[in-house]
Amino acid sequence: MTSLARALAQPQLEPTGASDACSPRGVPLVPSRRRQLWSCPSLHPASPNVLEVRVLVVNTGGTIGMTLHDNGLAPQPDAFVQSLRKLPIFHDEQYAQQTFMYDYYGENTLVLPMTKDYKRIVYSVLEYNPLLDSSNMTTDDWVKIGTDIKKNYEEFDGFVVLHGTDTMAYTASALSFMCEHLGKPVILTGSQVPIYEIRNDGRDNLLGALMIAALYVIPEVCLYFYNKLYRGNRVTKVDTGSFSAFASPNLSPLAIAEAEITIKWDTVWRGNSTAKFQVSTELNRNVGLLRLFPGITAATARAFLQPPMEGVVLETYGSGNAPDNRPDLLEELKKATDAGIIIINCTQCLKGTVSPSYATGQVLIEAGLIAGGDMTPEAALSKLSYVLAKRDLDLDARKKLMSQNLRGEMSSDLAGTRLCLSKSRFIQVIAKCLNISCKEELEAVRDAFTPPLACVAAKIGDIETLEALKQMGSNFCLDDYDGRTPLHIAACEGHLNVVNYLLSHGVTVYAKDRYGDTPLCNAVRFRHRKIVQLLRQTGAHFSREKLDEAGTELCSLAASGDLDGLEIWNLAGADFTKPGYDGRTAVDVVGSRGLNIT
Template identity: 75%
Template sequence: MCKMIQYSIHSIKYSGWYLFGFVAKFYSKEPEGCKHDMHADFVYGAFVIRCVFVDNIFTDFSSVFAVLSPEPYALVETLRKLPILHDEQYAQQTRLYEYYKPPENTLVLSLSKQNKRIVYTVLEYSPLLDSCNMTTDDWATIGKDIEKHYEQYDGFVILHGTDTMAYTASALSFMCENLGKPVVLTGSQVPIYEMRNDGRDNLLGALLIAGQFVIPEVCLYFHHKLYRGNRVTKVDAGSFNAFTSPNLPPLANAEVDIKINWDTVWRANTTSKFTVNTQMNRNVGLLRLFPGITADTVRAFLQPPMDGIVLETYGSGNAPDNRADLLDEIRKATQRGVIMINCTQCLRGSVTTSYATGQALSDAGLVAGCDMTPEAALSKLSYVLAKQNLSIEEKKKMLSRNLRGEMIADLGGAKLSLSDSRFIQVIAKSLSISCKEELEAIRDALTPTLVCVASKIGDIDALDAIREMGTDLSMADYDGRTPLHIAACEGHLKVVEYLLGKGATVYARDRFGDTPLRNAVRFRHKEVVKLLRKTGAHFSREEMEDTGTELCSLAASGDLEGLEIWQLAGGFECNK
C-alpha cells in the first residue's frame, strides 16, 4: 500500500515514502481475455512497500492554522482513479487480480512507448513517520526489504519525503553491495491529490524507469531527471526542480523519449551476489567551518564517542593555516583515531591541495573528499567506519576510493571515443554524414552488433579494445540481446567471466524475455550456469511458470543432464 499521502480535505505537499518492486515477464501471447497489445512485453509483479515518512505539512484554512497528517491506506484507491497510473479495463480483461496477490494492492500501467506494461503492487509500512525522523534503522529496514524481495522483482521504487531523500539515497547506495537492479527514490513537492501537482509525473517516471531499464544503481528521480542517488542534494524548498546533481550529469532525462546516458551508469564490476550491509556507524557528524570558529567548539565536537567527521571547508578544501589552535585540535583527533573527510562547502567543484590552506588539512590527517556531496560523504563515512575488520589506514584508503560513483572518476576509462574510430568515420563519410548527432546514431546502431560478434567468437581482446573506446558492454542489439546473452549461448566461460567483471548485467532480457541464465540452461553450459548463479542470476516467478512441464518432460525422457542443468540454475527451488 504505497501512499503519497492524503490529508482529509486539503493536501498541499506530498512527502511520504514507499518501496516499489517489479517483476518482468514476456508473454508470447496475451493472457486469456485480453484483446489488445498482443505483442507487448510485460514488466509486472511490482512490489510496493508504503513506508510513509511524512514531512511536516502546514496550511491555513480561513485563518485557521492546521497541522495536516497522512491518512493510512489511501494511496492505492487514489491511484486506481488515475488513468495514467492504472488501467482498470486491462486489469479486468486479463483477470489480473486473480494472478497477483494481494489483488487489492495491485495496479497496472497502460502500455508504454517501449511496448511494455508495468504491474506494480503496493505494500505499506506502519507506522507512518516523518521523513525528518529518519535514522539508520529505517535505512536498514528498507535495505532488508529490498534484499528479501530482490529475486522476485526487477526494480524497486521508494517514495520518500523530499527533506531527507538525498541522505537516504546516499545511504542506500553504500548499503546495497553488488547491486544489479534499479532502486529509484522519488517524491513530490505537491501531493498527488492536488489538481496541480508533480507527484503523478514523478511516480510515473520512476515506475517506467525502474520497470524497463536495467540501471544497477540507487537513483533519485525528480522533475523529469534521473540522478545517481549519492550525487544529489536538495537545493530548492519551493520549486518542482528541487534537486540537482552538482558534479555529475543526470543518468537519464525523461523528455519526449526517455534517454539513458549509459556511458555514465555505474556498474559493480563483480561476480559477487547482491547483499545489503546494514551495519552503519552512528558516531559521525558534519562540522562546517566559518570565520571565527573557536578551538573550543571544534574540540567539543571532536570528543568521544565521535568516530568520524565530515569537515565542510572553504572553496577547494581550504581552512585557515594561521590558526594553530584549530589545526592542533584536528591533529589530536586524527591521532586518536577519528577519521575526517575534507569536503567543500561549495555546491560545485572538488577538494584539492593546490593551496597551502588545503595542504595544511591534508598534513593534519584528513582524507580528501574530492567532489562528494556532504550527504554522500557522511553516508560513506558511516558505512566504512562500521567495518570492524579494517584498520584505520585501511578505512582511510577505502574512503579515498570511488565505491559507488560518489566521487569523480573516469567511469568509461576511454582514451578514444568510438566515434573517432576510422571504421565509423568511413561509414559516416559514405553516408554523407557530418553532424555529431548523426555520427552518434551510427555508433549506437553499429556498436552493439560489433560487441555481440566479438562475444560470439570469444574474442576478449576485441571486446577490451571496444570497451576502452568508451563502449558499454551491456548494450543490447536490435533483438535486445547483450554480449552476455551471446556468450552464455555459446558457452564461452572466459568471455562470460570477462563481461561480468566489466559490469555486464545478468538481469537483461531480450525481446523474447530470455536472460543470459535462461540461454545458458537452454544450451546446457553447466560452468556458465554456475558462474551466472554465483553472480546472482536467478529465474523470476514468471519465468518458472512453465518449467514444471519442461521438467516433467525431461524426467519422462530420462534426460538426467537436462535435469541437472535446471537444478544448477535453481529451477527446482522455484517448483517446490
C-alpha cells in the same frame, strides 16, 4: 544424496484443486493458465506477446501521499493504493480482472496501461506502518528499506522508494553504499505537492520512476525528480518551493524524460565485480558534520571531536581550505586524526572539488584529513557510516576505502583515459560515409553499430574485438534488434571466458530479450553447466513467471528420464514443486517412473 535429489525431495505443493487460489469465476488459478490468459490475442489484439515487468514500490511516507488534516499535511495509512486505483494512468482495472492479477500478486498490486512496445508494468506497493515524514528518518529506517529490497530482490525487476524530500538525498546516498553489487534499479522519488492535489508534481515523478525502474536496467541507487534521473549519492536538495527541488552539481543526470526517455549510458555506474547482490545493514552512528565558519573556536572543534565520535565530514571553504593562521584549531584536528578519527574534507560550495592548490588547503592534509573530492556532504557522511561499520578492517584500510570511488560518489581521475571517439578508425570511416562530425552524432553512430558487432564477437568468442569495442566507449549492456545483449549470445554459445569477461566489465545478468529471456534462461536451454553456475554466483535468477512456466518443462524432462536436464534446471534455481499443465510436479513424475536420483 545429490543436490538434485534434495531438490526433488522437498515438500510438494497441493495438487490443483480446492486448496488453490481461485479466480473471480471460481476456476482454480494455475500459473500456467494465467500465462495463457495474459498472452491471449483476444485481450491484446495488437500483440500476442505481452511481457509483464514487475516493480516493488516501497512507500515510506513523505509529501507525495499526504492528505490535509487539522494540524497540516500528514500521511494517511492505506489511502495511497486506493487513490492510484482510481486513476487510469496508474491502473488498468480491466487488464487486472481479465488476467486474475489480484489472485496472483495480491490486492496491493496495480498495473500501468500498456507501453508502446507491448509491456505491462505491474507494481506492488509495500506500505510502511507507520508512514514517516522524512525528517523523522534514522539509520534504522535505512536498514529497513535495504532489508526489504534484499528480501524481494528476486521477485522484482526494479524498485521505487517513495520518500519525503527533506532527507531523501541522505537516504539515497546511504542506500547506494549499503546495496553492494547491485544489478537492478533502485529509484527514490517523492513530490513537493501531494499527489491528491489538482496541480502536483507527484504523478509525473511516480510515473517516471516506475517506467525507468521497469524498462531500463540501470544498476544504481538513483533519485528521480522533475523529469531527471540522478545518481543517488550525487544529489542535494536545493529548493523548498520549486518542483525542481534537487540538483546534482558535479554530475549530469543519468537520464532525462521528455518526449522520449534518454538514458546517458556512458554516465551509468557499473561495478567490475561478479559477486552476488547483498545489503550491508551495519551502519556506524558515531559520525557527524562540522562546518567551518569565520571565528570558529578550538573549543567548539574539541567538543565536537570527543568520543564516541569516529568519523567527521568537515565542510571547508572553497576548494577545501581552512585558516592556516589558527594553530589552535589545526592542533585539535591533528589530535583527532592521531586518535583514529577519520575526517573527510568536503567543500561548502555547491559545485566543485577539494584541491590542495592553496596553502590553506595543504595544512589540512598535514593535519591528517582525507580529501573528499567532489562528494556532497550527504554522500561523505553516509559513506563514513558505511565504512566505519566494517569492523574487520583496520584504520588504514578504512581510510583507503574513504578515498576510493566506491559507487560513483566522486569523480575519478581515470575518467579521461578512455580513447576519444574521433581516434577510432572504424567510427571515422562510418562517420565519413554518413558525412557527420559532431560528438553527439558520432556517439549515436557508435551506439547503433557496436551492439550487433559486440554480439557477433560474443558469438565467436572474440575477446580481443570486445576489448577494442570497449576502448571505443561501447556499452555492452545495449541490446541488438532482438533485445539480446552480448551476454545472452555468449551464454547461448557456451563461451565461458567471454561470459566472465562481460561480467567483469559490469554487464547486467538481468537484461531480458524480446521474449523475456535472460542470459540464465539461455544458458539453461543450451545446457552450459559452468555458465549457469557462474551466472548464479553473480546473482542471476529466474523471474517468478519463468519459475511458474518451468513446471511443464520439468515434468517433461522427468517423464523422459533426462536427469542431466533436471540437474541443469536445479543448478539454475528451479522450483521442482511447481505444477505442470496437468497439476503434477516433477517430483510426482519422478516418483511414478521410479527413477534413481541419488
